Amino acid sequence: MDTGSSLLWVQSRPCQFPQCLNLSPRYDYTKSSTYTPLPCSSEYCNFDEQPKNIMCTNFVPCFYKTTYVQSVDSRGHLATEQLMFRTSDGGMSVIENVVIGCGRPKRKLEMEGQIMTGVFGLGFKTTSLARRLAKFSYCVGNVKDPNYGYNKLILGEEARTEGESTPLYLINDFYHVVLEGISVGETRLSIDPNAFQWNGEEETGVIIDSGSPATWLIKEFYDPILQQVQSLGDTFLTRIPKEKPYLVCYKGTIEQELEGFPTITFHFAGGAELVLDTKSSFFQEQPDEFCLAFLPSYAKTGIGDQTLIGLLAQQNYNVAYDLDGKKVFFQRIESTRLVIKLVHRDSIHSPYYNKNDNVTVRVKRAMESSVLRFTYLQNKVRRTLPDNDLQAEILPSTDSSVFFMNISIGQPPIPQFTVMDTGSSLLWIQCLPCKHCSKQFGPIFDPEKSSTYFSLSCNSQYCHYAPHGRCNFLNQCVYNQTYIHGRPSVGILAEEQLIFKTSDEGSAAIPNVIFGCSHENGNFKDHQISGVIGLGSRKLSLITQFDSKFSYCVGSIFDPYYGHNKLILGNGAFIEGDYTPLEVIDGQYYVTMEGISVGEKRLDIDSNTFRRNKWKKSGVMIDSGSATTWLVRDGFEALREEVQSLLGMWLTRYWYNSWALCYRGMINEDLIGFPVVTFHFAGGADLVLDTGSLFVQLEPYAFCMNVLPSESSGDNITNLSLIGMLAQQNYNIAYDISGKRMSFQRIDCQLLEE
Numbered sequence: 026m027d028t029g030s031s032l033l034w035v036q037s038r039p040c041q042f043p044q045c046l047n048l049s050p051r052y053d054y055t056k057s058s059t060y061t062p063l064p065c066s067s068e069y070c071n072f073d074e075q076p077k078n079i080m081c082t083n084f085v086p087c088f089y090k091t092t093y094v095q096s097v098d099s100r101g102h103l104a105t106e107q108l109m110f111r112t113s114d115g116g117m118s119v120i121e122n123v124v125i126g127c128g129r130p131k132r133k134l135e136m137e138g139q140i141m142t143g144v145f146g147l148g149f150k151t152t153s154l155a156r157r158l159a160k161f162s163y164c165v166g167n168v169k170d171p172n173y174g175y176n177k178l179i180l181g182e183e184a185r186t187e188g189e190s191t192p193l194y195l196i197n198d199f200y201h202v203v204l205e206g207i208s209v210g211e212t213r214l215s216i217d218p219n220a221f222q223w224n225g226e227e228e229t230g231v232i233i234d235s236g237s238p239a240t241w242l243i244k245e246f247y248d249p250i251l252q253q254v255q256s257l258g259d260t261f262l263t264r265i266p267k268e269k270p271y272l273v274c275y276k277g278t279i280e281q282e283l284e285g286f287p288t289i290t291f292h293f294a295g296g297a298e299l300v301l302d303t304k305s306s307f308f309q310e311q312p313d314e315f316c317l318a319f320l321p322s323y324a325k326t327g328i329g330d331q332t333l334i335g336l337l338a339q340q341n342y343n344v345a346y347d348l349d350g351k352k353v354f355f356q357r358i359e360s361t362r363l364v365i366k367l368v369h370r371d372s373i374h375s376p377y378y379n380k381n382d383n384v385t386v387r388v389k390r391a392m393e394s395s396v397l398r399f400t401y402l403q404n405k406v407r408r409t410l411p412d413n414d415l416q417a418e419i420l421p422s423t424d425s426s427v428f429f430m431n432i433s434i435g436q437p438p439i440p441q442f443t444v445m446d447t448g449s450s451l452l453w454i455q456c457l458p459c460k461h462c463s464k465q466f467g468p469i470f471d472p473e474k475s476s477t478y479f480s481l482s483c484n485s486q487y488c489h490y491a492p493h494g495r496c497n498f499l500n501q502c503v504y505n506q507t508y509i510h511g512r513p514s515v516g517i518l519a520e521e522q523l524i525f526k527t528s529d530e531g532s533a534a535i536p537n538v539i540f541g542c543s544h545e546n547g548n549f550k551d552h553q554i555s556g557v558i559g560l561g562s563r564k565l566s567l568i569t570q571f572d573s574k575f576s577y578c579v580g581s582i583f584d585p586y587y588g589h590n591k592l593i594l595g596n597g598a599f600i601e602g603d604y605t606p607l608e609v610i611d612g613q614y615y616v617t618m619e620g621i622s623v624g625e626k627r628l629d630i631d632s633n634t635f636r637r638n639k640w641k642k643s644g645v646m647i648d649s650g651s652a653t654t655w656l657v658r659d660g661f662e663a664l665r666e667e668v669q670s671l672l673g674m675w676l677t678r679y680w681y682n683s684w685a686l687c688y689r690g691m692i693n694e695d696l697i698g699f700p701v702v703t704f705h706f707a708g709g710a711d712l713v714l715d716t717g718s719l720f721v722q723l724e725p726y727a728f729c730m731n732v733l734p735s736e737s738s739g740d741n742i743t744n745l746s747l748i749g750m751l752a753q754q755n756y757n758i759a760y761d762i763s764g765k766r767m768s769f770q771r772i773d774c775q776l777l778e779e
Contacts, residue, residue, distance in 0.1 A: 026163070026178065028235040028346075029199055031148030031156070032091055033108075034099050034126030054127050059107040061122075063087045069103060069124050069152050089126050099128040099144070103152070124152045147235070149195045149348055160184040162345035164358060167572060167763075168238055168336050169308055186345040188356025189297035193346065196230065200346065202353060203294035204231045204332065207246065209253045210287030216246055230331055233344070233353060237335040238308070240319050246332060247321040250289070254306075254317060257286065265314055271324050274316040279303050280764035281604070282315070291338065297355050305337050312765075362597020363533055363571070365525045367428045367445065367590035369582060375429065376442060376466050378585065387583055388721045391427070392731075395653035399735075399747055402448060402613070402651075406642050406745055427582070427650055427750050428590065430558055433524040433532075434540075435475030440467050443556040445592065447649040450561030450568075450612050451492065451506060453514060453541030460545040465555035472542055477522040480542070487539055490564035491518050504541050516543035518565075539565055560649070561612040562762050569762075571595040576759035578774035581717070582652060582751055589775040599777060600759040602770025603710035608637065609762060610644070616767060617707035618645045618746065621664055623671070624700030628663040635660060635746055643744035647758070647767070654732045654749040661734040664702070668730060671699065679727040684737040687729035692720050696728075704752070710769050718751055 038053045054060040063069055063086070070087035090100040105122045128143065147155040155161045162184040165176045179185065194201040207214045242250065251273065258264075263276040275282065283303040291299040310316045318337045322330060345354040368374050371387045428445045434454055441454055442465070455462050457471040472478040481487055481502045488494045488502035497503050497517075506514040523538045543556070560568050560575060568575050576598040580587045593599060608615040618635040621628045634657060637644030643657070656664065665686050672688055676695060679687040688695075696716040704712040721731045731751050735744065757770040757777065 026145045026235055028147045030144060030146040031150035031153040032126050032146045033154055034128040035143035037127040061105045063103040101126050101128040123154055148198055159349050160347055162343055164343040165336055165340045168340050184345050185343050186347050186354050188354045190352040190354045191293035191295045191297035193351045193353045199232045201230045202233050204291060205294055206292040207250060208290040214249045216249055232331055233334045235336060237333055238337050240335045240338045241322045241325050241333040242319055243322045243330050243332050250319060271321050272316055274310060274314055276314060279307050279309055279315045299338055299355055301338055305340055363525060363594040365430055365592040367592050369428055371585050373585050384583055384722055385724055388723055391652040395651040398651040399655050403745055427652060431526040434470050434521055436477040436522055438524050439470045441555040442466050443558050445558055445649060447560045449559040450563035450566035451541055451559045452567050453543045454556035455546060456516060456542040456544055458544060462546055478519060480517050480519045488518060514543045515545040516541050562609045563612045573762035574598045576757055578757040578777055579750060579754050580774045582754055591774055598759055599757050600761050600768050602768045604766050604768050605706035605708040605710035607765050607767040614647050615644045616647055618704055619707055620705045622703040623667045628667060630660055630663050645746040647748045649750060651747055651749040652751050654752045655735045655747040656732060657735050657744050657746050681723060681729055684733055685729045687727055689727050692716050692722055692728050712752055712769055714752055718754055
C-alpha cells in the first residue's frame, strides 16, 4: 500500500526469480478472461516509455515505468482487470475494469527484508483506484506489533470521513498538508510556521505518507523537538550511543521508562491535530532499547527539505482522504476494550450450579481440581514440547476449571459455554459434523448454517501456527490438538464472528476471530464442555488478536452469589497498580517471586528458591485454572512453620492429609487479627493475602491453608511454583504481553469502570 504512487501493479509472467517473488501460481494475464490490454492512445497512458519510432495507435500497447527509492523500478504494460478483495468481515468484494500494471521489476522490490509482489498505489493520478473511487481511509493499530490483525483500508463512499479535517493539496504525486506547529505536552515549540510550507519547489512541504513508519522532519522542526525530548529524557533515562548520530535511543522499554511522558501534538491548518502518545513518538528497537521515531530529513535520501509524517504518528487514527473535497480527516479511534462476564463453576449463573452444595462441597471440589490442574501443568513443563501446545486429558473439564464464559458463535448466533484457560492458546469450539463430541449445553455449532464462517486455507499465515497443522483435500488448514491421554481435538482452522456476553448484561460482536472448528474431540471426563478459550500468548490466541493485553478481576471465589468477576480484553485492559516483569515461556506466564512475609516478618527463604531455571524446570507460574497456590519445598516449609508458630498456641490441628495444614475452627471467627501474608515480586509488586485468600473452610468445623507443596502432586522432577486464583482474588490482574509486564491492583471488582 503506497499513498506516494498512483499505479496498482502486480508481477506477472514472464517474470523470473530473483526480481520476482517465486510464488505459485503467478499471475498470467494470458490465462485471464477478464484481462484487457490498454493501448497507448488510452487516456490512462501518460507515461513516457513508448517506443519513439512507433506511432501511437489503438493497436500499440501502453508501456509504463515507475521508479521507487533506491533505484528500484517496475516496468511493463497497462491493462484493465478484475480485482477481488478479501473484506474485513470474511467476505469478498469484486471491482471490475481496474487499471493495473502487468509488471516485471528491474530489481527486487523489498520492504523490511520482504520481497513484494506488487504495489497498491493510492495516489491521486488517473491510473489510481483511489482517484476513481474519490475517497479512501485507513486505520492502523500498533505498527510494530506483528500480532495485531485489525488494520483496515476502506475504499469509496464507505470511507469514514469523520473527525477533524485539514486542507489536502495534491502536489507532485504526493498528498501535502499544512503543518502549523508542534507541542510537547503543554509547551508549544518555537518554530516558524512558514518552515513547513510548500514553496513551489518539488522537495518542500509536508507530506502525509503510508510507506514510512518513522516521521522525517526538516532541520527547523527536528532540532527543537529533539532538544525538548532530550531535556525530558536525558535526566532520567540512559542514552545508548549510536553509529548514526541522528538516532536517539535509550535503554529499557517504552512501557516502563516512559510512563508519564507527555504527548506530542502536530497542529494542522483548520484546527486538526494528531496527538502522539509514547508508542507513536518512540519505537521499541530491541527488547531492552527504544528510540525516538522522529528523524531528520537530511538523513534520508530522496526527500530533500520535505517533512514526511509516517505511519507511527498516524496509528490509532482513522485517516480519511476526500480527493474531491480536498480534505484529509483525523479521527482518533479509542482503545479496544471488551469487558466479559466470568462465571465461576459454582456460581448461581453457572449451569453446573447445585443448590444442595454447601461451601464444604465447593471447597473440596476446588482443591481436588487444583491437584489435577497442577499435575497437568507439571506434565506440560516436564515434557517441554513448545511447538505442540500440549494439554493433559484433565483439560478441559468442569471439574478442573475455575471460570467459564458465555459466548455465541456465528450468524445466526449459537450460544456456547466455554472454559477460560490461561494455560493454553487455541480457541476451539465443537462443530458439526462431530465425532466423539461432548454432550454440551445447547446445540452444537454448524458452520454450514453460519453466514460469517470462513475456513482458512493452508496458505494462510495462521496455518503455520496451528497445532500439527496440515492440508486436507479441500486445501483447508487442519489442526490436531494432541493430549497426553485420550483422543485429540481435530478440526478446521477458521474465522468466525464471536459474540461475548458483557459484564453489563449486554453483548459485543467481534468479527474474524481465529478459532478451531473441532469435528473430533478428546475423551474428556465430564462430556459437557462446548469449547475452550485459550488466553495464552501464542499466535492463535484470542489475546494476540486483542493487542496482547488482558486483565481479569475476581472477587470471592466460593460465594455463589458474587456476580462481578470480569475479563477485559484489549488495549483498554486496566494495567494499573504495582508492576512486575512478565516472562512468557512456551505459552505460559511466569513471574519472579523474591520472597514471602507474614505480617512484618520477612521469612528466611533463599532468593534463588523461586528463580526460573529452564534446566531445573523451575519458576513461578501465575494461572487461572487452579484455586490453590503451590510452592516449592523450601518456600512452603518456611510459610508453614511460621503459620504453625502463630496458630499452634491456641488452635487444635485437624488432619486432612499429610500435606495440608489444617485446624479446627472457623476462619471468620478464629482468625480475627491474623496477620496478612505477602508474596513479594521483582519490581516491588506485592500480592497481599488476607485470611480469606490464604485459608479455605474445608468443613463447617475445620479450615486449611490453601497453599500446598509442589511435590505433593507426586512430581519430583519439576520445581514449579504456581500462584492460584484464591491468592489473586480481590485483585485486578493485568497482563501486558508486548510490554513484558504484569500488574496487581487490589480493588473491589464491582468498582471497575465499565
